Amino acid sequence: MSLVVPAFGFGLVTASVLAIASVGFTLQFGVTDVLNLAYGAVMTVGAYTAYLLNSHGISVWAGLVAAMAAGSLLSVLLNAGVYAPFQRRRASPITMVIVSLGMTLIIEFGVQALAGGVAVSYTTGVGPTFRAGGLILNGEQLVIMGLSVVVMVATHALLRYTRLGKAMRATAANRTLARNCGIRTGTVIGVTWAVTGAMCGLAGTVFAMDLGSFDATSTDLFLILILAAVFLGGPGQPYGAMLGAVVIGIATEVSAAFVPADYKYVVAFLILLVMLGVRPVGLLGQRQ
Amino acid sequence: MNYYLINLLIYAAVDAMACLGLSQQFGIAGVTNFGFIIFQAAGAYTAGILALPPDTANGGFQSYLGGWNLPFPLPWIGAAVVGGLLALPFTFLVGRRLRGDFAAVGLLVTAVLFNLLATNYRPLLNGDAGLSLIPPPLTSGSAAAGGFSVQPGGYQWAFTIGAIALCAAVFWFARRITESPYGRSMRAMRDNDIVADSLGKNLLSLRTAMLVTGGAIAGLSGGVLVSFINTWSPAAWGYAETIVLFAAVIIGGAGNHVGAVLGAVLVPVGFEEVTRYIPTSNNLPPNLIPSLEWVAIGLLIVVFLWLRPQGILPERRRVIRAGYAAAAGGAAAGGAGDAAADGAADGRRGWRPAAEVAAPAPSLAQAAGQQRPPALEGVRLTRDFGGVRAVSDVSFAVREGTLTGLIGPNGAGKSTLLAMLAGTLPVSSGRVIYGGRDVTAMPAFRRARLGLVRTFQLASEFKRLTVMENLLSAVPGHRGDTFRGAVLGRRYWRRDESAAIARAWQLLQRFGLDGYANHYAGDLSGGQRRLVEIMRALMTQPRVLLLDEPMAGVQPQLAHRIGRELVALCQEGMTILMVEHELAIMDEFCDPVVVMAEGAVLAEGTMAQLRSRHEVVEAYLVG
Amino acid sequence: MSADHGAGSADQAAGRAAPAGGTGPGPAGPAGDRGIPVAGLPLRADGVTAGYGGDPVIRGITVSADPGEVVSLVGPNGSGKSTLLKSLVGVIRVSAGTVTVGGRQVTNLPPEEVARASVGYVPQVDDVFPPLTVRENLEMGGYLLPRRQVPERIDRVLAVFPRLAGMLGRTAGKLSGGERKMLAMARVLMLDPGVFLLDEPTANLAPAVATALLGEHVRALAARGAAVLIVEQRAKAVLAISDRAYVLGGGEVRMAGTPEQLSASREFVDAFLGGQPQGKPATS
Secondary structure (H helix, E strand, O other): OOOOHHHHHHHEEEEEEEEHHHHHHHHHHHHHHHOOOOHHHHHHHHHHHHHHOOOOOOOHHHHHHHHHHHHHHHHHHHHHHHHHHHHHOOOOOHHHHHHHHHHHHHHHHHHHHHHOOOOOOOOOOOOOOOEEEEEEEEHHHHHHHHHHHHHHHHHHHHHHHHHHHHHHHHHHHHHHHHHOOOOOOOHHHHHHHHHHHHHHHHHHHHHHHOOOEEOOOOOHHHHHHHHHHHHHHOOHHHHHHHHHHHHHHHHHHOOOOOOOOOHHHHHHHHHHHHHHHHOOOOOOOOOO | HHHHHHHHHHHHHHHHHHHHHHHHHHOOOOOOOOOOHHHHHHHHHHHHHHHHHHHHHHOOOEEOOOOOOOOOOHHHHHHHHHHHHHHHOHHHHOOOOHHHHHHHHHHHHHHHHHHHHHHHHHHOOOOOEOOOOOOOOOOOOOHHHOOOOOOOHHHHHHHHHHHHHHHHHHHHHHHHHHOOHHHHHHHHHHOHHHHHHOOOOHHHHHHHHHHHHHHHHHHHHHHHHHHHHHOOOOHOOOOOHHHHHHHHHHHHOOOHHHHHHHHHHHHHHHOOOOOOOOOOOOOOOOHHHHHHHHHHHHHHHHHHHHOOOOOOOOOOOOOOOOHHHHHHHHHHHHHHHHHHHHHOOOOOOOOOHHHOOOOOOOOOOOHHHOOEEEEEEEEEEEEEEEOEEEEEEEEEEEEEEOOEEOOOOOOOOOHHHHHHHOOOOOOOOEEEEEEOOOOOOHHHHHHHHEEEEEEEOOOOOOOEEEEEHHHHOOOOEEEEHHHHHHHHHHHHHHHHHHHHHHHHHHHHHHHHOOOOOOEEEOOOOOEEEEEEHHHHHHHHHEEEEEEEEEOOOOOHHHHHHHHHHHHHHHHHEEEEEEEEEOHHHHHHHHOEEEEOOOEEEEEOOHHHHHHOHHHHHHHHHHO | OOOOOOOOOOHHHHHHOOOOOOOOOOOOOOOOOOOOOOOOOOOEEEEEEOOOOOEEEEEEEEEEEEEOOEEEEEEEOOOOOOHHHHHHHHHOEEEEEEEEEEEEEEOOOOOOHHHHHEEEEEEEOOOOOOOHHHHHHHHHHHHOOOOOHHHHHHHHHHHHOHHOOOOOOOEEEOOOOHHHHHHHOOOOOOOOEEEEEOOOOOOOOHHHHHHHHHHHHHHHHOOOEEEEEOOOOOOHHHHOOOOOEEEEOEEEEEEEHHHHHHHHHHHHHHHOOOOOOOOOOOOO
């Protein structure tokens, strides 16, 4: 029982990392209709970018900004160079998934070829430890949670209050009608990739921070958690992804208090499979 | 030195088997099974635990289920059986309801999940470390005998030849299934599953059969592999390995059996071999070459999907020559007679050669019409969509041997009514009576098998089947159209096939498309494709044919030809109900014509009569 | 046609939108004449042939609509009316022929550029953004406007459709059929385009609502100066408010004329009910 509260704390951290990643993923899917399984690979690039700077003595927090830039650029290139051309050819959704898997291989193992197969980690000051009511969290974890909240609020503000955000939602809802309104959906989609790519780079870095030691294929399993959160909340629904991330993040960690730690992901996987089988539009999705 | 070649050949055989299984699922049946690797893994594990002694042996350092030390060939048989059985629970993820890419993700996740469970739950299959010291077949089962590589050269060559022979057997089997009418139905399902369903194909049964078959083949390949390498662990079957197999099938050519083998040789095997020849240098990091291998595979996948998605060896076009029918053509009367006899035996009326029909008066209609019982009836049919009532309390009867038209302005409910009669849409209330029998609860494919068949408004030909294959795919009750029939082989279903081909040629000639018989249906013009669809419906020997806008987008001349042929068919005994907008066609060919407006039947009569009725004119102009 | 423009000459000189903070939203209630003229633009389609990738659905269509006119396109189903509108706004590709708006070529421009040419299009289905609120839908309609003008434009549009004012916060997906159509019309009104293309705006509406939509709102669009091209199934109802009409059949223009001319002709009824083909050769 006394394991549950600290586990809950870990759950919050996992949920925070997951939230940043899932909201980016779901936004990408909603606006562009591409189930981008190379998302984990882009996260890896972000993590390694920060590592590159960090290994030269630059603070990992500054590296984080570089990671966002790297993620953004890579995602825009990925869309412009690979996904958009296939979409113009009206490739089937299955073909797009297989293409994204191919890109995953190229990007992840490209990083591995360059950076080596050995696990690395950031050098950071972990900072003071905070305790409250059974929760034990260090400074770094608190910053991650804070970042996550910032990203959620910023996403909400973007989507609800800015013209661009509304144009993104309109493009996601009905692309042709958006064009009839004069919205240059091609540009909106490009900007979406840039913004969500930045979120992806950020997610990769905080993921690596939380994991401790990571290598080029560390995000493979995490991608499944992202998919679980996305499908739980409803693919394309940003608020759904936030909800899903909290549920999956906490459920995963809390279950580790009851079952051997290696099984904690099983909960997430089962949730994902059940959602796909029973309600593919997710908890917050609307049946088309 | 020899060991190198043996190694190469065995891996080639195993990978080729796996790719053949995957090609059956992905290339032929159109099922994208990203969990494919699990089946191979399950087979390997099964063969392992069947062949191993109990886990207390060898010092008890492993922990696993089973361990019955069974002799060859039981471990391999067990591998295939488990691989096949494991496929059954997967059928729910590959149903039509789920979007293709979502289903693929689900399967991928399942594969990772199983891998996770196997890795972590040690008592099951020795967890992370996996199974080792698996005895090779036909050797003494103790650890002291060592592994495969310790066996004498003769044994190793025998094993290799056995593996290749097994692969050849799998190839032969896959070929037999695919090149049968059953295989044709699978390919039809791949191209357009909704239409295949309406033609009477049992989609669930087809997909399940392919998942099980592919699973069994994958399992067998796993069994063979594990007997060779004597160990098996979760590291051997991660999600990367599934991607490699997909890459192999895509590059080699999905849907082509030789292509599957080629892909296996080029990708999993080829890569291993090529990297052997790259000079290693101490300056390079040790993981560089393997990493680059993966990058190369990823590149190949993307490049192939862009430049040549059909693969190096694309799916073969199945050509059926006229000579085939000419030989059977002399027997065409006999063939058609056979078909008619078969039809009669099933209680289904096919066409009869003109001579046999008690020919009714050419102006069908009035007098003769009144006396015949209704072939199809709708009784108080209603259909609601949310709050909107699309069809409201419609009752009418279609008399046998008539070409009845169904017209009305947009939104009148014509297509909805047709769909309810055909069974592709359930009724909200009311009944559908076909030949005196209440079929309201019966799904579309069963109604189709009873002779109540419909066509569709939108493009519904099977694009990657030839015109001839499109027609043949519709033949009901074909002996070759079951799994059993496919396995029993050509000799078993040859007669049904020749009869069907003969009928198809007759139809093609009748409608003037015989020159296009071996063209892919997807390559034809819009009007021609409409014709294919009608002919395909006719191949089912329907008693009642429901046509949904058959003339849409068709040139007037062709439309007239179709109309004349339809009338001729009715004279031969068929009943046709046709929804159309081209009212000139109605005028010339249909009698009676039923007008619907706002979900209800407005009037019935000939076009000339209807045109003079005020409420009909109003309905059209008011909309 | 006979609506009088209550706006002052200053507005007429300014052409399009009212000067900022200028004349108020006009009388509330029935749309009628809101007194704010619009620079209508003439629409011409010449010999347009288009389809969905295979054989063309429409062939050699020539139609036009001038500022201040309501021109209707009627015809039996499958005659290509919706296809024509889609080809005019760039949703499907034109394989032959030209489309001009105000003399400017817009053939095969992407839809977002056609919108910038001052063309407003209301599709038959999928005509709103369901997950966005009513207000957000309107904002999207006014996407091309300078941001400052949007709130004021929304007020003006709400004056035309007062019922929407009470639902600004509601998600569009939750509106009833009639309310959605209103929103769709209001959305396109935000842009105040010189040309309106309406695809069966009364489909699925109750007859009374349909009559009101056509008689009040659609007529008002032309009354203010825009060119209106409207596709409709309800031939009689739409002819009653039209200045001219075209009858389509089998992907071609079968007849053209004023409503009086058309209603009087026997051919008109035949065109709908499939009488004798109008002098067309049997081959082609």
